[in-house]
Amino acid sequence: MKSLYCILFVISVMAMVSCSSPEAPEYLGFRDFSIQNVSMDSALLHTQLAFYNPNTFNMELKRGDVSVFLDDQLANHYVLDSTINIPKKDTFYVPMNLRVSPKLLINSALKMLMNGNKIKVKLLGSVRAKRNGVSFNVPVNYEVMQEIR
Numbered sequence: 001m002k003s004l005y006c007i008l009f010v011i012s013v014m015a016m017v018s019c020s021s022p023e024a025p026e027y028l029g030f031r032d033f034s035i036q037n038v039s040m041d042s043a044l045l046h047t048q049l050a051f052y053n054p055n056t057f058n059m060e061l062k063r064g065d066v067s068v069f070l071d072d073q074l075a076n077h078y079v080l081d082s083t084i085n086i087p088k089k090d091t092f093y094v095p096m097n098l099r100v101s102p103k104l105l106i107n108s109a110l111k112m113l114m115n116g117n118k119i120k121v122k123l124l125g126s127v128r129a130k131r132n133g134v135s136f137n138v139p140v141n142y143e144v145m146q147e148i149r
Helices: 002-018 102-114
Strands: 026-036 043-052 059-070 073-080 084-086 091-100 118-131 134-147
Touching (some): 026 091, 059 091
Antiparallel strands (some): 026 043, 059 073
């Protein structure tokens, strides 16, 4: 009877550990930043957001719903609706095409020049991830001073 309790205890501990909440990915910044299709109405920013997955398991990014702020001004709302594989203990990239107003772009560029080529970037929202067939929401709340070369 004691062995049955020991087995049940070990199974319970393993289940709790394996079902623990995943850690949110660490935001590393962006790369390959470019401005495309500038017009009087809008400008298209293209970049890849870099993240590090601190978890010991692979995941899939299924959907992202994030507001992007530049210098505390809402640049735009970004929705990602494609699957991105997230390797365990490794860096992964999320492509982003963001349409912004030219006025915001010019204001941010001026502030960036005064701040030594740095701009305050904030990402706020959530992403839907999947692990072993189970989907879950992960909150996104990153705020950094990003250097742009």
